[in-house]
Amino acid sequence: MERKPVSEIFCAVQGEGPYVGARQAFVRFVGCNLNCSYCDTPLDEPDYCLFEKVPGSGEFEKLSPLLCASDIEERTRAFDNLHSVSLTGGEPLLYAEFIRGLDLPAPVYLETNMTLPEKAAIVKDSVDYVAGDVKLPGEFEGSNFVEHIERTYQCFRTLRSNQHRDCFCKIVVTSSTNMADVMDVVEQISDYISCVILQPVTQHTRATDIQTILSLQENLLEIKNTLIIPQTHKMWGCL
Ligand SMILES: C[S@@+](CC[C@H](N)C(=O)[O-])C[C@H]1O[C@@H](n2cnc3c(N)ncnc32)[C@H](O)[C@@H]1O
Numbered sequence: 613m614e615r616k617p618v619s620e621i622f623c624a625v626q627g628e629g630p631y632v633g634a635r636q637a638f639v640r641f642v643g644c645n646l647n648c649s650y651c652d653t654p655l656d657e658p659d660y661c662l663f664e665k666v667p668g669s670g671e672f673e674k675l676s677p678l679l680c681a682s683d684i685e686e687r688t689r690a691f692d693n694l695h696s697v698s699l700t701g702g703e704p705l706l707y708a709e710f711i712r713g714l715d716l717p718a719p720v721y722l723e724t725n726m727t728l729p730e731k732a733a734i735v736k737d738s739v740d741y742v743a744g745d746v747k748l749p750g751e752f753e754g755s756n757f758v759e760h761i762e763r764t765y766q767c768f769r770t771l772r773s774n775q776h777r778d779c780f781c782k783i784v785v786t787s788s789t790n791m792a793d794v795m796d797v798v799e800q801i802s803d804y805i806s807c808v809i810l811q812p813v814t815q816h817t818r819a820t821d822i823q824t825i826l827s828l829q830e831n832l833l834e835i836k837n838t839l840i841i842p843q844t845h846k847m848w849g850c851l
């Protein structure tokens with residue numbers, strides 16, 4: 613039986629983007645192909661997968677850090693009235709074949725860095741919501757930016773919004789974000805997404821200037837509906 617590294621399973625509300633407040637089960641896969649400068653999530657292999665059985669209790673059962681599909685299905689089924697199950701990480705698309713095989717208790721909400729187009733093709737008919745990040749120059753190590761952004765466009769084409777799937781784009785904005793880069797990217801993907809979310813970076817030395825981000829929103833609104841939404845779960849200590 614195939615097992616994949618998972619660090620957390622819990623129930624909370626979506627803290628980011630257009631579905632903020634929606635009740636979700638979260639499954640956090642371990643491992644990532646990028647190393648973003650602002651990343652708020654540990655990328656190392658943990659000793660356990662922490663399972664919070666009672667939402668908000670802060671009491672965690674320690675599971676094996678390697679889980680099979682039925683372990684994930686059983687734990688997420690413990691939660692009621694879910695809007696969706698968020699598959700996050702790390703980068704969940706590293707485990708695309710495994711994700712395609714999951715039988716989850718609610719629609720699937722994928723959080724992804726949109727850099728693995730072959731993997732995106734594998735999950736495209738198995739996901740209902742796509743929170744697709746765009747990673748801009750200077751935010752991650754290695755990789756030729758032109759090739760990187762082509763892979764990003766290919767992921768958006770593959771996972772685009774349609775009758776069965778909502779795909780939106782999230783861009784973390786720091787003081788180093790180049791506004792022209794953001795405009796170029798949104799021009800390229802605007803037909804594939806329902807909206808753009810500008811997510812000001814949280815707890816970081818390169819915090820965003822408010823006037824700059826409002827001006828970016830004003831310009832993006834010429835192309836696509838654009839919302840500025842910070843990470844809300846961190847405001848009230850929710851997981
Ligand atoms: C930890 S990532 C996991 C999913 C995927 N690897 C990705 O980057 O989209 C989940 C979300 O958190 C965002 N994020 C990470 N660190 C952040 C920070 N310091 N401030 C704001 N958003 C952050 C990412 O940009 C992404 O939208």
Ligand SMILES: Nc1nc2[nH]cc(C(=O)O)c2c(=O)[nH]1
Nearest residue numbers: 625626627628700723845851
């Ligand atoms: N409440 C809550 N909302 C989230 N939205 C994206 C998250 C993530 O880490 O992927 C996250 C998370 O970890 N918690």
Ligand code: SF4
Nearest residue numbers: 644647648651702725
């Ligand atoms: S892609 Fe996501 S998980 Fe990976 S380093 Fe960047 S923010 Fe963190």
Ligand SMILES: [Mg+2]
Nearest residue numbers: 652653700851
């Ligand atoms: Mg997070």
